[in-house]
Amino acid sequence: MEKMEEGTNKTNQEIEGHNEEIEEQDIIKLEKLENERKELLNRVVSGNIINIRDRVAYILNNSIDARNSDIDLAWSYWKCFESNKFDGVHITKEQFGNLTRLSSLSRIRAKIQNEYKLFQADDTVKRYRGVLEEDKKNQAIEDKPRGLGMYSVYIDETGKTQSYLSVGSLWILEAGASLILSNMELGDWKRSKKVNYEFHFAELDRFRVALFKDFFTKFLTLHPAISFKLIVVNNKGFSDKNAAITDLTYHLLSKGVDHENETGRAPLPRVLQVWLDEEEKGSDELKIENIKERITSQKIEGLHLGDFQSVSSDENFYIQVVDLFTGAINRKLHNPNGSNFKDDFADYVIDSLGFDMSSINKENNQVDHSTVFNLRQQEVK
Structure with a gap:
């Protein structure tokens, strides 16, 4: 009897050990998946496209139609990345055989959407594909119209203290192969100058001013259709600075969309995608959810929310340029008569964009009354 109990205990111990081993393997697998997801997201939103997975994700990021249809995905992929084989209008049987296979693109798309949970399809499509989450199956579904453009917005903040x-x-406002080529040209320029650091205003020193100016000018030259938007408030009376930043970010996005729509520069309907400079995971997620909730509550006709994520500034020239822009404004707000190398660079950025610092109301400390300044690049000096 004692031997039987001993054998039973041993078996139970083996089972527990086996279960713990399985749990550990699952944790390792999930961590690997999350690292792959994060790496892919950072590459895509920085335009640092390396392989076929990056290219598929890039198309999905910039096309709601491609998220919902593998045919649209393939058509956009061929047009963007294989234009030497495909003119974007007609396709012959011979050309079709030389293009990346639809089945390969579909398989990669499924992994990106189902495993990485990025660039999701509409719920109706997910239901058809059999991947709609259980808690959504009985909800009313509202699909996005076809052919939607994007507002892709990169955001940075400063001045908490x-x-x-x-x-x-x-x-x-526009995506395509040209953005990838521009990113590659900036990367080549950076390597030719032997620059091994990121461009951040806080890291500027007197020996790097010329390179920082060259980088900013080159970025503007390669991206003539971009615009900058800024919102500022006097930082007094706010007990919760993070909440104030969240409110400012919401107003910046809401008023920015209104401006793009009302001027006809980028009219609705469109999808709004937002990329924030990564800080702390918990606070970033809370900020993002608060901003999305407030924008959703406004029920802006024609505005559809896409991905809102915090991303690394590493190799992301868009985040770095926003950092330089915001840092320059911050410098002149707090040190208007300064004359050292940081003031020189701040003046250069502001002059390049034709911005009048005197237009900022420095007395306003009401977030809801804050003005959004829209700066469109007209001419690179």
Whole structure:
């Protein structure tokens, strides 16, 4: 009897050990998946496209139609990345055989959407594909119309511990191979100059001013259709600075969309995608959810929310340029008569964009009354 109990205990111990081993393997697998997801997201939103998975994700990021249809995905992929084989209008049987296979693109798309949970299809499509989450199956479904354009917005903030809070943003309204080529050209320029650091205003020193100016000018030259938007408030009376930053970011996005729509520069309907400079995971997620909830509550006709994510500034020239822009405004707000190398660079950025610092109301400390300044690049000096 004792031997039987001993054998039973041993078996139970083996089972427990086996279960723990399985749990550990699952944790390792999930961590690997999350690292792959994060790496892919950072590559895509920075335009640092390396392989076929990056290219498929890039198309999905910029096309709601491609998220919902593998035919649209393939058509956009061929047009963007294989234009030497496909003119974007007609296709012959011979050309079709030389293009990346539809089945390969579909398989990669499924992994990106189902495993990485990025660039999701509409719920109706997910239901058809059999991947709609259980808690959504009985909900009313509202699909996005076809052919939607994008507002891709990159955001940075500054001034939490200073007299003025500022949130700056870069708005990109069109996507395609040209953005990838521009990113590659900037990367080549950076390597040719033997630059092994990121471009951040806080890291500027007197020996790097010329390179920082060259980088900013080259970025503007390669991206003539971009715009910058800024919102500022006097930083007094706010007990919760993070909440104030969240409010400012919401107003920047809401008023920015209104401006693009009302001027006819990028009219609705469109999808709004937002990329924030990564800080702390928990606070970033809370900020993002608060902003999305407030924008959703406004029920802006024709505005559909896409991905809102915090991303690394590493190799992301868009985030770095927003950092330089916001840092320059912040410098002149707090040190208007300064004359050292940082003031020189701040003046260069502001002059390049034709911005009048005197237009900022420095006395305003009401977030809801804050003005969004829209700066469109007209001419690179």
